[in-house]
Amino acid sequence: MSLLVLGTVALDNVKTPSGFRRDMLGGSAAHFSMSASLFTKVHLVAIVGEDFPKEHINFLKKKGIDLDSLKIGKGKSFRWEGEYKKEDFNTALTLATELGVLMGFSPEIAPHHRAIPNIFLANIDPDIQLGLLDMLHKPKLIGLDSMNLWINHKRESLLKLMKRVDLFVANDAEARALTQESNLIRAAKKLRNFGPKLIVVKKGEHGVLFYSDKVKFSFPAYPIEEVVDPTGAGDTFAGGLMGYLTKANKADAKTLKEAALYGTTLASFNVQAFGMEKTAGLTLAQVHKRMKELKSFISL
């Protein structure tokens, strides 16, 4: 089993109380791939500009991530610049966005990628996500992530998408914004009624709420005392979740919980350093060690 991810590959400038980093490898699909590749073969669908640093490309290749569907577009790479304030690490303040080659991007995928069974539509314009879905040959499990920008400005496309996917991942603010429900359980139920059978609400330090008709569970995140940079934590979570589900090739209650635990554990590493500084060198042994600690922290 392998996993195809569509999303952004970006150059990130990030400022947090711990410091500042320029031109880091970022983007939803990059963070997702890094995390998911610990469990399964990942095929990445995205676009970068001609200016995209070779070192970032080589780094992804080295991680075993298949770049056959990574397009090098004419123009500049997508850039994001953001800041986190000490008082609220849950909210990224976007200082600048340069779409570059992302503008007018329509995904092209290598023919041998069309029949990949598991798909993750990481955060990117929902119309681009819809475009990819139409190219696929009978996917088995489709996961979807989005963001407030699309919830506010492309709600119709997003709702259309939700009817066609199996799993929807949202953070608490997104879940509330999309459903207009402040109560998260009711929000999760409403999201499920929008289409996806499996709903995963990420709650930052408060962990995860999982909602489906048959399986409902929740647990807090691994306790991190020193958050350095949360950029990509949600994508890293989704990568662990989908990566493990792909490896396990089933979706019973036990597997779903284990997948969410992997996602939470991986996200906890992500926030401890800028960009991928911590996740890039991560081994499964390190992940398992921390996951054991997490289990002991949350077990009854």
Next chain:
Amino acid sequence: MSLLVLGTVALDNVKTPSGFRRDMLGGSAAHFSMSASLFTKVHLVAIVGEDFPKEHINFLKKKGIDLDSLKIGKGKSFRWEGEYKKEDFNTALTLATELGVLMGFSPEIAPHHRAIPNIFLANIDPDIQLGLLDMLHKPKLIGLDSMNLWINHKRESLLKLMKRVDLFVANDAEARALTQESNLIRAAKKLRNFGPKLIVVKKGEHGVLFYSDKVKFSFPAYPIEEVVDPTGAGDTFAGGLMGYLTKANKADAKTLKEAALYGTTLASFNVQAFGMEKTAGLTLAQVHKRMKELKSFISL
């Protein structure tokens, strides 16, 4: 083993999106007692005015709560009027406070109450809490709760108290305000360094974080779709926690987790109706049924 609680007994007017109630039995010690009395004999130390409704007194008596140290003061009862808005059930907007007999209150306790081993100082002026401590004969386990008002205006008294208690209960906002730490794990650690060996941070729908040198755990709250009135939820939680610890007469990791689960479960009933409309008639059988559901929701 029995349990002594000092705090307020009040008349509450509460407005929420679900409606309005006038002159309800409220106050930190009343909610605490109601909850704790499911597990152990509770002795209440508080003051009410001459105008306090007989029905509320009779109700507490009927619940088996010992009122030998409940003072009837000259003047009016303590009144609180508050509102919760749909968007934020975590924050009570205080519309009016009438201190009445609470002004100048110094607790007097019946002589046979001095040697009660387990004590809970529910939310009330920390100088009154300190006053009670000086009257007690070798208490075994002392719990403490407070609120933002005292954290901001009586910080010195509160810090003095914290050196003398074993267990400190705070909600997340209070924990952050008292420690000036936005990260809750760091806040909990700092609270522990203020004195109390056992720190319990209540996080509303996100449940509880327990922190001591040896034992650390966290779990989310029982999922409630329809919050009606959260007034007293924290006191109800503390009542379940301290009530069970008193009954169990030990404080190992398993007992502490069980106590926090009881507290969380009881608080979930509290928020489902105004005042004590739901908790007043609660049986242990109902509590156990819901606690089983909670355990299945949060177990791995």
